[in-house]
Amino acid sequence: MIEVVRLRHVADVNPPSPRFDRLSSDAELTFLPMEAVWPGEHMDRGRVRVKSSVETGFTRFQDGDVLVPKITPTFEASRSVLVNGLINGAGAGTTELHVLRPRSECDGRYLTYVTHSHPFLKLGESQMYGVAGQQRVPDDFVRDYPLRLPPLEEQRRIADFLNAQSRRIDLLIRLRIKQNALLDSEQVACIDTELLTPGSSRARVKYLTSRITSGPRGWGELIAESGTPFVRITNIARNGIKLLLRDLLRVQAPSGAERKRTRTKIGDVLVSITADIGSVGVVDADTADGNVSQHVALLRPDPRACLPVWLAYAMHSSPVRDSLRTSSYGGTKVGLSLSDVSNMRIPVPTLRDQESAVARLDKALSDIENLRSGLEEQVRLLFERRQALITAAVTGQIDVTTTRGADM
Structure with missing residues (x-):
């Protein structure tokens, strides 16, 4: 029987950062405003600050922490990240982050995937407080979230499985986005072909x-x-x-x-x-x-x-x-x-020639937009598939030792 525990029993929520505290005031560290907080390769670790410039008014964190955006709509967008490779092992960022520091019995990657699961996101959304457009997920929700905690080795297997499947899905998403960009070029080419007629x-x-x-x-x-x-x-x-x-x-x-x-x-x-x-x-x-x-x-x-x-x-x-x-x-x-x-x-050109060109362009661009809509729908479904895999794995609906992503 897999144990279910409150998240606060396996991870420290919004703890101090000893690594930050040990740095000298002129030491450099990683800085993460909200626009830099993205899962995977979209994470922007290139911003650097000196410690003295971020000692007050910012959230502190360190390598191995899980950062969970607390404000709408970033929370619902599933943008939690596990941070590693920070400059001098420490960082500072927006105050709109909850910091989770997994303890020895909880794998950081597994915990990150839990924060991307459908139950975590939907329950968190239901408990937001504040005025419209500025609603936030409270600390108590994160601390008291019921976390399914399999043995550490199984957590690692789940994280390995989800890493592999996420890479496959992300590759497909990147390909679809690249195809969408090619449609932009095709659209421009269609317009230029009609408009740049020699002699007009x-x-x-x-x-x-x-x-x-x-x-x-x-x-x-x-x-x-x-x-x-x-x-x-x-x-x-x-x-x-x-x-x-x-x-x-x-x-x-x-x-x-x-x-x-x-x-x-x-x-x-x-x-x-x-x-x-x-x-x-x-x-x-x-x-x-x-x-x-x-x-x-x-x-x-x-x-x-x-x-x-x-x-x-x-x-x-x-x-x-x-x-x-x-x-x-x-x-x-x-x-x-x-x-x-x-x-x-x-x-x-003449009005008659304009009418003919517009009719051709309308038809060509309508076809391009139909293709674009199809690609965007595929991207949406791929995002849904990734979240469904994550949810199934961290809630115990599938056994990752016997399941392949293609079976889902």
């Missing part, structure tokens, strides 16, 4: 539009549960020209000149001018009669000169995006000015 006349964007403007300042403070759509950079996809609606906010827009100046209409082309420079989207029925943020340029195509989707594809082409990015890095300037956008030169 070219014109500056300001001569093809009736309005070029950007959003008003300070409207982020007007966000409300209801109101008019408020399109931000977050809503402009890096791939394609369809706006993303999942994080679309709304504002109680005041009437007046600013509302009228930045009001969106179907067919307006939106361009990111501060982050993800050159990302483009086209306003549709879901985002019409809204407003854009100050970090987004709004272009209103002249229907006598170009189609909205043609303008969007042209702004998305690699020569234009490269030029925009180059403009954004000049001198001390951060981001693009409206002048940078309005003076971009793009090809302008």
Whole structure:
């Protein structure tokens, strides 16, 4: 019968760090902000601090500790790590970490896998406290978590098995992500092929539009549960020209000149001018009669000169995006000015030729997006498979001495 114990009986929770304490004040150590805390090869150990700079206001840890993010959504994202190879054997990092130090009867790798298991994550999520967006897993949850504790040798066998299976699954995930990146290149190639036709006349964007403007300042403070759509950079996809609606906010827009100046209409082309420079989207029925943020340029195509989707594809082409990015890095300037956008030169075939090219591009990019969706679904299922294997192994649902990953 495998013993089940409270986690605090086999690991010290948030203990002091003797190795940290023994270092001289000018000794170097590893520094881990939350963005550096990732499982496996994604862990960023390259940040270095001297001890005196992190003696107060930071969490201390040492080689062999298991770090468990305590704040949402990082906890639910299963980003716990076993740290080894720290500079001088010690480190400091964000205060949003629980530190678990396994004792002699508990293998550190096994304990790490327990923190990645479905029961640990779901039960921890249910016990979070605090305001929305700042909820945290309490110390008591971690200390009192019921841990299945097989003999040490079996813990090591389980960890070896999960290490091997995780490597296989991670390899498949990396391959799918690489394939997804290749689709990005294919998309760019499709757009460039249609737009960079030799002999096409070219014109500056300001001569093809009736309005070029950007959003008003300070409207982020007007966000409300209801109101008019408020399109931000977050809503402009890096791939394609369809706006993303999942994080679309709304504002109680005041009437007046600013509302009228930045009001969106179907067919307006939106361009990111501060982050993800050159990302483009086209306003549709879901985002019409809204407003854009100050970090987004709004272009209103002249229907006598170009189609909205043609303008969007042209702004998305690699020569234009490269030029925009180059403009954004000049001198001390951060981001693009409206002048940078309005003076971009793009090809302008006849409206009939634009229609034909847009139809071909829509079909080609739709096929690419279908492939992308399939790859993303495969990645999601691989993550689920890895967590299912971990959960089955640490909860005793499988015997790792007789089970192969392919059997699961």
